[in-house]
Amino acid sequence: MNLLSLEFVALAVALIFWVRFVRGPGRIAGFLAGSAYYASTFVSPLGAAVVLGFTLLGYAFALLARARARLTAACVAALVALFAYLRGYDLVLYALPEGAWSPLLAVAGLSYLLFKILHVVVDSAGGRLDGLTLPAYLAYCFNFTTFLLGPIQRFQDFAAQWNGERDPLSADLGAHVDAVNRVLRGYLKKWVLADFVARWALLPGEGIEGLGPFEVLSGAWIFYVYLYLDFSGYCDIVIGIGRLMGVAPPENFRFPFLSPNIAQYWLRVHRSLTEWLTDYVFHPLYTALLRMRRLRGHRLAARNLAIAGTMLVAGVWHGTTLSFVLFGGVHALIQVAYRTLESILESRLGAAGLRSLRARRWWSVVGTACTLLLTASAYVFFVLTPDDLASLWTRIGG
């Protein structure tokens, strides 16, 4: 379903009124029916069975983890392995016999669904997840504002708004007009500005035949602008709709082009993904590394390794090929270099000296320029296939 279609607008308006004004069991049933209809327009019958099966397995694992916390890691591993098979990661397909996988299994929205489900399973084990019932879980997973993509909402945040403990929209008319304006701003970003920029961007799957290295690089830079407009536009649309409905996804973007350093960049672009990765990859990894005898007392090394691991997961989550491993790897290198530089400066200048350096205008300008250049250039790995990357490497004399 195209978000620009009258069909989507009618569905969104119907669900806004339904969730706001209907009470009783019909409220969640109607929301689920509308969300399931929306999801069904993106997947085949086989895809729908895959999505439903994967989601229900996640619920079973959440209950299992709640009853037996020590089984949580096994549940997480099983879900990740199943996800890697369904999405058809190159490495997995290489290991499988021919015909053991079909592209029909790689349904839209599976990457987002995985992170939502893993969060529910892990938090269930920690006892941090009150009110997890099957209808609430399905409404959370299939919520039409975040099913395909968008901010990665936590169950607690969804449930608090669904139950009316927190309303993302104040009662005055101005706030309602602001929410509609947010939706329209998203449409303008996505269907006017992004589509305008797309003609100069190097888009995935286009190939690089006849393009020189600088044309590839500049095409990737413009792709970054395109992706920002496309994805932040989508987020504006669903956040605006969510506010009107009373269940809004979290904010996800804040002018990433102005990030003064790479750490800030990851807090300004797809922030909900960064927060998810911080909670469910970085912290467990960092804690585990600090417990290792070799790394005990080497906090910077442990932190850098945990950051590198987290960035690799971020890369692999974005796509199934080697290019995305490299995308994550490049971000890992940038992050580790930046954190190490900060650590060296702190040891030389002291914490107060580093704060004073950060406050200087020239430091901020140089940092913003470097961050923009490096993060925009890294999109080369996002856009090009491994074959295209190899061809480019040969052309520049590698």
Add this chain to the structure above:
Amino acid sequence: MSLAWRIGLLLAQLALLTVFARGDVDFVYRAF
């Protein structure tokens, strides 16, 4: 921003969308 400005912004955005918006490529949805 006053309510009148907000409504003016709403109408301006609607007008821009009506003139320029074309619904075609949905790259992001296919990618994930």
